Amino acid sequence: xxxxxxxxxxxxxxxxxxxxxxxxxxxxxxxxxxxxxxxxxxxxxxxxxxxxxxxxxxxxxxxxxxxxxxxxxxxxxxxxxxxxxxxxxxxxxxxxxxxxxxxxxxxxxxxxxxxxxxxxxxxxxxxxxxxxxxxxxxxxxxxxxxxxxxxxxxxxxxxxxxxxxxxxxxxxxxxxxxxxxxxxxxxxxxxxxxxxxxxxxxxxxxxxxxxxxxxxxxxxxxxxxxxxxxxxxxxxxxxxxxxxxxxxxxxxxxxxxxxxxxxxxxxxxxxxxxxxxxxxxxxxxxxxxxxxxxxxxxxxxxxxxxxxxxxxxxxxxxxxxxxxxxxxxxxxxxxxxxxxxxxxxxxxxxxxxxxxxxxxxxxxxxxxxxxxxxxxxxxxxxxxxxxxxxxxxxxxxxxxxxxxxxxxxxxxxxxxxxxxxxxxxxxxxxxxxxxxxxxxxxxxxxxxxxxxxxxxxxxxxxxxxxxxxxxxxxxxxxxxxxxxxxxxxxxxxxxxxxxxxxxxxxxxxxxxxxxxxxxxxxxxxxxxxxxxxxxxxxxxxxxxxxxxxxxxxxxxxxxxxxxxxxxxxxxxxxxxxxxxxxxxxxxxxxxxxxxxxxxxxxxxxxxxxxxxxxxxxxxxxxxxxxxxxxxxxxxxxxxxxxxxxxxxxxxxxxxxxxxx
Numbered sequence: 129x130x131x132x133x134x135x136x137x138x139x140x141x142x143x144x145x146x147x148x149x150x151x152x153x154x155x156x157x158x159x160x161x162x163x164x165x166x167x168x169x170x171x172x173x174x175x176x177x178x179x180x181x182x183x184x185x186x187x188x189x190x191x192x193x194x195x196x197x198x199x200x201x202x203x204x205x206x207x208x209x210x211x212x213x214x215x216x217x218x219x220x221x222x223x224x225x226x227x228x229x230x231x232x233x234x235x236x237x238x239x240x241x242x243x244x245x246x247x248x249x250x251x252x253x254x255x256x257x258x259x260x261x262x263x264x265x266x267x268x269x270x271x272x273x274x275x276x277x278x279x280x281x282x283x284x285x286x287x288x289x290x291x292x293x294x295x296x297x298x299x300x301x302x303x304x305x306x307x308x309x310x311x312x313x314x315x316x317x318x319x320x321x322x323x324x325x326x327x328x329x330x331x332x333x334x335x336x337x338x339x340x341x342x343x344x345x346x347x348x349x350x351x352x353x354x355x356x357x358x359x360x361x362x363x364x365x366x367x368x369x370x371x372x373x374x375x376x377x378x379x380x381x382x383x384x385x386x387x388x389x390x391x392x393x394x395x396x397x398x399x400x401x402x403x404x405x406x407x408x409x410x411x412x413x414x415x416x417x418x419x420x421x422x423x424x425x426x427x428x429x430x431x432x433x434x435x436x437x438x439x440x441x442x443x444x445x446x447x448x449x450x451x452x453x454x455x456x457x458x459x460x461x462x463x464x465x466x467x468x469x470x471x472x473x474x475x476x477x478x479x480x481x482x483x484x485x486x487x488x489x490x491x492x493x494x495x496x497x498x499x500x501x502x503x504x505x506x507x508x509x510x511x512x513x514x515x516x517x518x519x520x521x522x523x524x525x526x527x528x529x530x531x532x533x534x535x536x537x538x539x540x541x542x543x544x545x546x547x548x549x550x551x552x553x554x555x556x557x558x559x560x561x562x563x564x565x566x567x568x569x570x571x572x573x574x575x576x577x578x579x580x581x582x583x584x585x586x587x588x589x590x591x592x593x594x595x596x597x598x599x600x601x602x603x604x605x606x607x608x609x610x611x612x613x614x615x616x617x618x619x620x621x622x623x624x625x626x627x628x629x630x631x632x633x634x635x636x637x638x639x640x641x642x643x644x645x646x647x648x649x650x651x652x653x654x655x656x657x658x659x660x661x662x663x664x665x666x667x668x669x670x671x672x673x674x675x676x677x678x679x680x681x682x683x684x685x686x687x688x689x690x691x692x693x694x695x696x697x698x699x700x701x702x703x704x705x706x707x708x709x710x711x712x713x714x715x716x717x718x719x720x721x722x723x724x725x726x727x728x729x730x731x732x733x734x735x736x737x738x739x740x741x742x743x744x745x746x747x748x749x750x751x752x753x754x755x756x757x758x759x760x761x762x763x764x765x766x767x768x769x770x771x772x773x774x775x776x777x778x779x780x781x782x783x784x785x786x787x788x
Contacts, residue, residue: 183215193315227269239286311361334361372686378511409571417466436496483526588708596667692765719786
């Protein structure tokens with residue numbers, strides 16, 4: 129990690145040596161003075177453009193750029209209105225930065241709460257003794273604090289100044305709550321070159337550019353350059369709430385990301401930093417917290433490696449070593465592409481971050497003769513990797529990549545106790561991974577996806593009684609990710625809580641027996657055998673009302689909202705099958721049997737089928753859902769919404785039995 133930072137420093141060092149003593153930068157946010165507020169904002173009862181918001185960012189403004197000493201600085205000022213008690217969580221503040229080795233440091237932090245008392249602003253300042261410094265790891269630090277005297281109607285504000293070697297901050301114009309105004313102003317010398325990744329679809333309410341001639345140094349060391357200033361502002365930015373099957377905020381928020389790729393201070397030579405994946409790969413390979421860890425010998429590794437080599441096939445070696453690391457190492461919950469304590473120390477402590485655990489696994493595989501590669505990836509909650517944007521900080525986890533000629537590659541992540549060696553983790557799908565072959569200097573970006581549909585099969589049988597009771601059994605077969613997720617839930621929650629989950633808050637459904645099979649057999653589907661009773665409360669002396677959709681996890685439609693702000697990303701294709709066989713009570717017949725239906729999305733990407741038949745005192749039902757696409761863009765959400773509405777109505781449609 130330090131060598132990665134050093135690579136940037138090499139580019140900038142000549143400039144710092146030429147720079148004159150720093151001169152104060154113009155305060156670009158002075159028109160929003162700290163502590164001075166309009167009474168109208170204190171009296172504000174709701175957000176003008178999002179009436180049901182619990183809080184609103186009144187403004188979030190920053191100016192970021194290089195001062196006359198060519199040091200990267202930022203001034204930021206944020207003000208938030210709290211409308212009700214549900215908005216008070218926005219008064220818990222966390223500011224993260226690269227505090228390790230003082231690569232970045234914060235000064236001038238001020239915070240205060242403003243309340244309207246007797247028609248006048250009353251200010252309560254943050255007691256600095258209540259400011260907590262959290263050392264996340266050796267590189268990252270956070271300032272954490274809660275604003276004082278916060279109540280419905282309060283306005284909170286805080287500001288700070290940061291200096292950094294070159295951590296050009298990402299800027300989000302959008303947040304979980306609505307934003308009245310967000311502005312970023314940047315000032316960058318024209319000899320510094322950046323790649324930009326922007327996700328801005330809302331109209332800019334402010335856009336301005338300015339170019340100023342500057343010079344530094346004297347004599348033959350003099351540099352003349354232009355300081356390019358760009359201001360971007362967006363007004364009335366809607367909130368970005370969590371939506372079912374959305375990916376990260378980073379994928380969806382209105383935002384802009386800067387990446388330094390090169391510096392040309394004098395002449396025509398332009399040293400570059402990471403403008404190609406090959407250069408990023410070289411940085412990773414040489415980094416002391418990544419590439420330098422790959423060959424470090426682990427305590428007592430010889431015995432484990434010998435056992436692995438005794439297996440005849442690579443598949444057996446991979447399975448053995450994956451389970452050894454997964455079962456013996458404990459993930460500390462921290463995701464990084466770089467190590468913190470290093471693989472040797474993490475192995476001795478039997479705990480580490482994601483990079484340490486998986487680079488240990490890579491080392492053991494390599495020593496056992498398996499052709500494996502270290503890879504950096506981005507988890508679903510961190511954001512998708514943009515292959516065109518050669519930026520190392522898109523990644524937040526290291527894993528192990530093993531390509532297979534003519535077959536599915538292995539992607540090994542031993543941080544999760546329930547991951548399988550032969551199943552690509554679902555929280556890495558539909559993004560890209562970047563692997564390195566340090567020996568051959570091969571560095572490549574790879575799309576991570578699973579094209580196979582993931583199956584769930586529910587087989588139901590039972591006997592309906594005239595008194596409105598159903599005694600039955602169910603057999604659930606869960607494949608792939610359904611298998612992993614079910615085992616994880618069962619072992620994490622325990623059997624009692626898990627059976628409550630199976631009942632889906634239906635107090636009339638009771639599980640009288642549960643048996644789990646194949647929990648330790650990676651190659652087989654998980655099988656759950658369930659005995660149950662179900663009371664049918666709407667039953668009377670003449671009618672029995674019955675919904676046969678049981679134990680399917682398909683009771684509640686996830687897409688109830690009429691509008692959608694983000695794409696739907698299921699992660700993988702899905703296939704559900706529900707088959708039921710029910711014996712009817714004597715002297716009862718089906719009075720109302722739902723029709724057989726086949727329904728398709730307009731593009732054919734989802735198909736729903738329902739087949740029902742009643743014959744010789746037996747009711748047979750079958751539901752089949754085949755989802756053939758992973759991702760559905762928000763542009764077609766009205767079609768998805770309508771399809772799911774109809775499908776869930778049919779899944780939960782009653783069957784009516786009438787006494788003869």
